[in-house]
Amino acid sequence: MRRCMFPVTILFVSFLSLPVLGEQLSADYKSNPKFQSAIAEGKQLAQHRQLSFALDAYKKANKIADGKDADTLNEIFSLQLKTGSYKDAVATASSLEALATTPETKSRAEVNRGYALILQAGDKHKPDQMHAADSALKAAIADNPKSAPAFYLDGKVLAYLGNMDAARDQFKSCLACINPNDPSYLRAQHFAEDPALVLHKMAPAFEVTALDGSKFNLDAMGGRVVLIDFWATWCGPCNEELPHVKKIAKEFTGQPLVIISVSWDSDETKWKNFINKNEMTWVQYRDADHSLSKEFGVEAIPHYFTIDSDGVLTAEMLGSGSDVEGKLKKLIARAKSIPQPQPASHSGN
Template identity: 30%
Template sequence: MKKVLLSLLMQVPVLVFAQFSLKGEFTTAIQNKKLYFIYIQNNAEVIDSVVINNGKFSFSLDLKEPSVAVLLLQHQGNALKDQGPKDVYRLFIEPGNATLVAKDSIAQAQLNGLAIFKQDMAYKTALKTSESKLIALNKEFATLTPEKQAKAEIIENFQERYEGLLDERKAQVIGFIKDNPQSYISLFAFNQDLGVDNMDYTQAEALFNGLDDKLKNYAIANIIKQKLDIAKVTGIGAIATDFEEKTPEGIPLKLSSYKGQYVLLDFWASWCGPCRKENPFVVSAYEKYKDKGFTILGVSIDTDRNAWQKAIKTDNLMWAQLIDSTTEISKTYGIDAIPKNFLIDPHGKIIAKNLRGTALEDKLKEIFEKK
């Protein structure tokens, strides 16, 4: 019997937990205020709380791996539900003993005791320049009169500057990750800032492979791996995966039949409000560039074929349309929300994604003006 029990136990994966403890003190001797501690465990949000007694409090919990967390001080009312400004301190936690000192606001707290606190400070320092510029840019735009804020040339100027600063910030994130391949914060930053829908797959894969192997066992790493798997198929520079489906007339149509042209693979549905609002922009781009080597292939996730065909006529979508009846196309292209589109070059390579509003026309103008 003992041998059978031992055999069964050996088949069960063992989760190793270690303790994280936080002891804090408010120098103003805050009394009877509630302090919430919110963190992620097993991909789920956990909310704990204590009542501050004579300015002192403590939290203790078992951690399977490092996590991101929030301390929220309730000054009055219900801090979790009430709207308006909140007294919040965001932090990273890992197994070990930590201490906190604050005056009367948790947002101004000072933390000590864990290596991850120093890594977090280094990360904030690495991004300080670009984030300061982004804040200044927002303030500059806010000082403009409503008339100036509405002018297209001013909006375009600010958009270009904004995107330039985002590129600068991204470079700083990448630099931090390369310099700190063993830090959980590098893994978190990768997921937040680089593990995005329009990621550069080749760059992202190399950066992820350079991380410490221990990090790749964490929950966020599994999320990143899934994103990389999708990006390998749908990322910028990837060759668009071929598929075949029937048109409303029952004619089989393959994506690969469009090779030699620039084609927009456009995912939408008749019931999708944002999709229908995008359609006039797509129609405009089609009309301007259909005779220059550009076309569109629409893929709908509708289940009501009558509503789908009615929407095609109503929105004047004069290009080939397919309905993803088996959802296989959507799965292949990682469609978790619509509208979503992919611009594919004449060689079948994805060169842009999610071109919304006038962005599609701007991209086509850039392509065809170079010719």
């Protein structure tokens, strides 16, 4: 199986971007050349995706600051999540809690700790970590009753712990804290309606502006099946797969299916010309900074995801020769059997 490889740092991204503590204490360490050098080194190494070395540099800066620099601790926390050092991230979040000077900033640190505990619990959702996460998130809510991330994450934790009624209440509280125009609102609404969806592997919630100017929100597909195709104009196997994707787009016209192709192209003009030349009439989006790809954990292309009418990830296929069509037929047949309103936000294929 042929594939085009591109190194991408994988980071699980929750429904809402986790807040960080921006408060900073004025101190002598800031003017310390060794502190400044360590921070600069950490930034440079992180930019080059040398995450473990970047983490060491920030730890060095944190030691010089005697653990009192919130910005440095935030960088350490982020890198610990990216490198899978979740137990250490829990400890770092606790350090941020100790630095907090207001209920709101303490709440943000408690959300971070709860999030790290959820990740530490792993795919098996180990009860000890999940109960600890529940406690951290409830503390965050007590400190900031308007914390949408805390309500959302606690809703997920409670669902994993089997307390669906309490989970539903947390998702409803989350909805009361966020703007209905927020891309994450629909996902929270779906979970409020059916908390059991949390137990499935859900596609990341996202909204992007497509090439034609329309907004594509995965959670606004209104009962339609979604095929996401990660590709690039310069990828040989992707070009080999293009006739297959065009065939699918044509074959399923008028069916409850929407296709979105997500390109890794950096050259916008070349990308647009390629789409026009090859008559790619379905939804097109250029993920130049790979931010959406990171949310899906995509490291190689072509890469496909099929998502059912509930937003559940049903299949992930890598490389050419994948049986995308067969999987779509089954999902579309199921979608047709479930009466659901059609969305008004996008016209589809």
